[in-house]
Amino acid sequence: MSILHYRARYRGLVHPVKLGVLKLYLLLVPSLAVYVALSLYTPVVSSQYIELVELDKPIEVNAFKRLVPLTTDYTHATSKLQVATHRIHPEEGSVYFTSGRSVYSWIIEPSGFWNEITKSPIGLVLVYGNTYPLQVEVVLKETTWGLKNTRFR
Structure with a gap:
């Protein structure tokens, strides 16, 4: 009698719903x-479109030119x-060096909850x-x- 009691107790622990959840996990994880x-794999595929350009001379960098700090x-x-x-957001600034000049750039992005949803960036500041x-x-x-700016477009 006690063996049947333990068997019934064991069957009570294994519920069909729990097995369904386990099957769902076994399907979901793989x-x-x-x-x-x-x-x-996406970055590997996109690397095929990168073009390698060799420079005939090094980029001229003049250490004595004036560089204004990013915050200024x-x-x-x-x-x-x-x-x-x-x-514009200060942390999203980029610095480019072109023709011996340093150019700082920022994207002009919408600010505020509703503007971020309904408006798109309108340009950039150089x-x-x-x-x-x-x-x-x-x-x-x-x-x-x-x-994030292509949600409703």
Whole structure:
């Protein structure tokens, strides 16, 4: 009698719903592994489209040229921006060196919850960092920047 009692107790622990959840996990975990493996493969495929260009001479870098700090350039760029619904973010600035000049750039992105959902970036701000007074150029052009800005377009 006690053996039957333990057998009934054991059957009570294994419930059909728990087996269904276990089967779901056994199906879900390998599918997630396949998804991760395929998403890691994307950069490998996109690397086929990168073009390698060899330079015939090194890029000229003059250590004595004046470089304005990034925070100073950000302040000047913000002062030239006259759009109330958009702003630039200091941490998203990029520095480019072209024709012996340093150029700082920021994307003009919407600010505020509703603006981030309904509006797209409207252009970029360029600050030429090796001239005085600083040259700030605001380029207003409809822009798609990143996946977060392509939600409703």
